[in-house]
Amino acid sequence: MTNILLILFVISLVHMGLSKRLNTYTAVLAFQGILLFGVAFIELIQINVPNLLFVLLETIGFKTIAIPWFLNYVIRRNKITRESEPFLPDFISVVIVTTIIIGSFLLSNAIRDTHVRKILFVAALSALFTGLYFIISRKKIITHVMGFLVIENGVFVLSLAVGAEMPLLVNIGILLDIFASVFLLGVFVNKIGDVLQDQDVDQLRNLKD
Amino acid sequence: MMGIYLTGAILIGSALFLNRHRGWNYLLVTAFVLLQWALTIHVWTHRDRTDLVYFTPDALAVLFLTTLSVISVPAFWHSYRYFASDKEIPRERSIYFAAMVVLLAALSAAYLSNHIAITWIFVELTTLSASALIYHRRNVRTLEGTWKYVFVCSISITLVFIGILLLTMGVQEAGFSDLSYTSLAARAGLFNTFWLKLAFLFIFTGFTVKAGLVPMYTAGIDAKDKAPSPAGALFSSVLIMVGFLGIFRVYAIISHTEIFPWAGRILFISGFLSVFVATVYMLRVKNFKRMFAYSSVEHIGLVTLGLAAGGVGYYAAILHIVLHSFAKSAMFFQVGQVYRIYKSKSIYDAGDYFRFNPAGAMVLLAGFFVITAMPPSGLFISEFLLFSALFAGGHFALLAAVLLLLTVIIWCFGKNIFKILFIKPVGFDEGSVESIPPVESLSQYVLLAGVVYLGFFPPGVFVNLINHAIGLLPK
């Protein structure tokens, strides 16, 4: 069951790679939230209740509802145009995302470890690198944030790989989630929206030597 | 004690945040300083005794904490001077001081924590508070600087988290679950090095942001540049130390495994590249605040080299980073004064500083000699030991390259500093020059004197602390 969810998760990444509109991204993020909820539920069913509740709340309440809504709000509030304006054409980005996935698959195969579930590893790594790829290849600050969120999801998956024994770590990961998302998004994107008319990173390239 | 400290810090922080009245503000900050020193003293008396489960003040922690407490005092004092000289908006002030208190508390906790995850949390907190400090001036540039800092820091902190997860996998495979440094170090032999390698790589890369090392030193430069100079002083001294600490702890764990040489090589690469990059930009920058920031990159690079070289290099590294913290914070405090006189950070606008503020100019001059590790600067001793470590390790080519780069750095450094000190600036009206009382430079003299003293006549307890600290590493 987990595997199916995770494969869906990976596919969602590919879809993100080829989609052009910001709304699609938010939708995908929400979808990933649901997937993660499923995975977390299955993986962490045996850990103590409060932790489990916390995790579930986080995945559903936060990843699936709060953040996408908030993203849309920010997009509307700052009148951000709908295109993601990548530096590269979609085709190429799809290719790259695919290579990333394959690469992480190969890398995971290099693991000589019995009780780490490779599939989790694959999903996590591909999410991680795809997120980085988004950050690097997209123009808009908001897309950078989305890329960051994808990375977060990847980390979440990775933390599930050890989560069963390490509730503490999972919670920390969630803490990171909440902190980073709220802080990054909430405060700064709006501030930048106030200061700069269009949300282009090139506006933010004055501090250099 | 730790519990008292943390709760106290939180209370004071929130109180500062809410309070708008200056007098109360002073009072609260004083209270925090007292608390800070109380913790320091307590830690001195309770060495290596675990407190609140996750906090154990080992030698390194004690050393760093003391450094922090020492630097915090002038930091607050100069912050007040900063507000006194600048337009003082109560709201900004309260945010500023609240953030600074949180930053210092988080740093202290990060130093003291004996558990990698706890360290991680508090490092995260430093990002939070630091960004508030950077954003203090609230204009486009600071916004940009803050955005980059926060963004890069979050990524890096994520990398560290991934590293921790990977480490955990190794731990699980090794069949235990305790993530405290001591147990990790004790069981290091059991690890599957594959996980360890990955973990170290990610954690190292993550912490380079705080430590200001290649590859991710970049955001730190903007932060030190854009933050008010007292905050900049903290960033380039104690915040660097926390990054170093994070790396050092994991390195200490690695040191008990067979991938130790591999980790050492990574440190070599990163350290040398840091010195190199610092040189590249020392040649280039015309903004003296950024120049000092780059000089921090150079020094932390040297520290890393010392750590990698091993032997006496360990000692040199710790000594160097502590002394550098004193010297560099002093320089940043002074930079604040320079900025107040010229209202600009470009060396083209600054000049003939000796005329306008002799006391400060002396600090700048002495500071230059200290930072560039010319005797009688204490940094000379650490660099001497550091180079002998490199020499003893047989890294002759590396040593030669580093020496060459350092010479170039001193050259650029000197050119700019002496331009500021002696050469008349063009188009600068001397009518509206703010006169700065010499007493403001006092703290900097003290810090620089401390560098000389600790370098040349180190008290026995200081040496013992360092020796204990490097006891974690194999001889």
Next chain:
Amino acid sequence: MGILNFLLIAGASGIFPGIIIRTKSRFSGRKGPGIFQPLKDVWKLLRKGAVYSETTSFIFQIAPSIYFASVLMAIAMIPFGSKGGLISFPGDFVFFAYVLALGKFFTIIAALDTGSSFEGMGASREALYSLLAEPAFFILMGSFALLTGHTSFREIFGSLHFGSGISYAIGLLAAFVITLTTLIENSRMPIDDPKTHLELTMVHEVMILDNSGFDLGLILQTGHLKFAMYGALIANFFLTPGSELYYSIGIFLVIEVLFAVAIGVIESFMARFRMNHNPQYIFTLTSMSLLIFLGVLLLLGKIV
């Protein structure tokens, strides 16, 4: 003993210029003045009052005396065969060279003292030529030191002769070098034409344009002494030690006269070089003395 040598040289200096002039006038088919005419001129000058330029300072007034004294000092160092000169100590030829240099130093600055462009020109040439000639002398003495294992005029000349024929050959070569040196030092043909009337082509004469009276007399007499001195130096190569005194004095006088005649001949049959050729010519001295050095090395069997 040394004093005799001193007197001999002084005496020789009396007739030396006369002989040269006589030789030249003979070759140019004139009768020429008496042998002692130059000496008389000097004496006349010594009695005269001087005309000084307003530009000059005390330097200009003391320089000629120092010049003269330096040459006298140098003469005092010249040995007479195996018998030393007035003063003799290891390395005395260094003193010899440097005391002469001091004299030159003062003549040069005296020339500059007048602030005349012509004399400056002369001074510059004088300085250049002397510095070019300097190494030759030292290389020469160095090779003799190497050859004989001694480091003073007396010992060197004393032990120079107990060699085979080749040592005489070296002596001849050295004599040649010294002759050239003399021509340069006294700025005679082919380096410089004392009889020219174009200041632009003078070296020594143009330096002393402003000297007059006693000073001029001194300077002229110094020139004569220099001739005699170098003559004596050459003579020393051929004075066989241990022989009777009258014998060696005879040799000495003969050589001095021959030397003077030789110079006369050269002056009458050679044309002056172009100014810018002089340096190369002077530098041949150095190469010549290097030749001597190599010869010595051969002699000692160091080079096979």
Next chain:
Amino acid sequence: MPVAVIIATFFIASLFILLVGGRWKGFVAVAAVLVNGLVSANIAIRALTGQAFEEHFYTGLYFGELAIRVDALSAWFILLTDFTLLTGILYGVRYLKPYEGKASALNAHYACYILIHVAMLGIFTIQHLLWFLTAWEIMTLTAFLMIIFDHGKMEVVRAGINFLIQAHISFTFLTVAFIWIHLQSGAYDLAGVSTYLSRAHPALGFLLFLLFFAGFGIKAGFVPFHTWLPYAHPAAPAHVSGVMSGVLIKLGIFGILRIILLARGGFVLIGYTILIFSIVSGVYGVIMAIVQHNLKKLLAYHSIENIGIIGMGMGVGCIGIGLKNYLLIFAGFGAALLHTLNHALFKSLLFYAAGTVHQATHTMDIERLGGLVKKLPHTTVLFLAGSVAICGLPPLNGFVSEFLLYSGLFHGMAANLETSTLLLLAALSALALIGGLAMLCFTKAFGIIFLGRPRHLLPEPFKEDRLGLPPGYLTLALMVAIGLLPSLFLRLAAPAIALFTSVPGQLPAVDQASHIPLLSTMQAISVSTVVFLLMILAILLIKRKLASPVAAWSPTWGCGYAAPTARLQYTANSFVRPLRKLIRPLLMMNKSEGVIGGVFPSDPIRSDTHPYDKLEATLIDRPLRGLRRFLGRFDFLQNGSAPAYILYGMGFIVLVLLIPFLADAVTYLFNLFKQV
């Protein structure tokens, strides 16, 4: 005890300088230097008379024992340092009179002056590596601060930085060398050098020596490490230049001598190295000096030349040690030590004179000067004496040391040493050539500056400052004393020289300190010198008696040209032109010449030459430019885009992970192809 006194003097004096005002600062400084001088000189003299001074201090945890030792060598240098710094400050107080307004600058300057004295004393006596380095760098920094005394001028500050950087390079070499020693001996004692060298492989030993030579050579100003000198000297105040050129660069000489004392074996090779460097320095230095127009720059290049001469002495001495030839050692090191003293004397004298000229005329450009003999009679005499001495002419001190060197060389010749004869001959001819060139240079300098008529309108009628003269005459007196009584000073230096003759395991251990060669020669020299002087006097007397009174005073004979002006005089540039033409390939004369238009050119044509150091252009400037260009290639890193910054991190991780794989692959393929 004396150490404490000296250091205390520094602090007390600095305090007083801060407190007292205006002109009294100078007096305090003089007093302080005097006190330190007396204390140290007292020790030094006792050391020279056989009772060496030694003190030990405990300095902290990882420095441990610090030994302060004064042997004959240190004593010799201490004495000449004390003397030079004393005259220096005496002159400086007068020289800095115009600056009495700038209190802070004066405070810094005087404090630095006292401190550099202390630091130098430390350098001569400290036996502890780290403390030696510390003293060394303190000396550098104080010197730097004194150089930029007249800051506010860009070129002064630039010269200062140039000095600082090159000094730091020398410092770096020394640091590496000391690290080497420290690691080998495990201790911080200078003696570690010899303990290491006695067991090290000769090649390594030579390498170590080269490190030291580079380090000390930069300070001493051996070509090609000389480029800082010609900038630092003109920038500094006159007395500082005097002290720098008199003493500071001698620290390098001291260091090399110290290392030679500590060395064990390989002396012939060391000797050759030093000798070759010295020959080049000597000739190149004087040649560069000849083409300079700036008086102080000219003097600076002459320091390089004299360092060359000192170096020749050391080289000859080393060869002597290597070949176990006692006379050679004695003559060589005797020449080196005496010339160190002599150069300190006449060079500081010349710089003081130059300083007075600068005060009078506000220019150092030789071409604009002239006829100063009328305005500054005393300075003229001093400068003349200095010139005669620096050309190594009798009857002054310069001749003595050069004579020692010559006799060393000739003895080397006469001793018919196997391999080194040719090199000795080269040194011989080089020395002779240097003598001639120096004469050209100083006839030019003295003649053009002080004689003839003013080539340029001088600022204001200027009276010589009488109080500025005593230091000069003091120095002159000592110079004359050395010139007339060389044997005395040779005997004084004998203990120091004896150190070199008794390098363990090198010479049969006869008690050679007792018998001093060349003494009789020295006496002979003093006799001849006296005779010579008497002769001059006699002739002058005769002149007074014999010659009739001056007939007339008339303008200079212009060879028929009726209206000579001051501008028709021979210029310095034209004076050296013939030589310049001869040695053109060695020089780098940047000319700027106007073109003459028309048959009767109406408007004046300017044509001037800017001599530049060719070696500097090729050895310093070009590599530096290359380095800058290379570093400049990497300035894309801080490009301001956050994604890029993150990319660096990821790139780092990926590379570190990939590179081992790639390396493995490459090695695998390599082995594969090797099997084929």
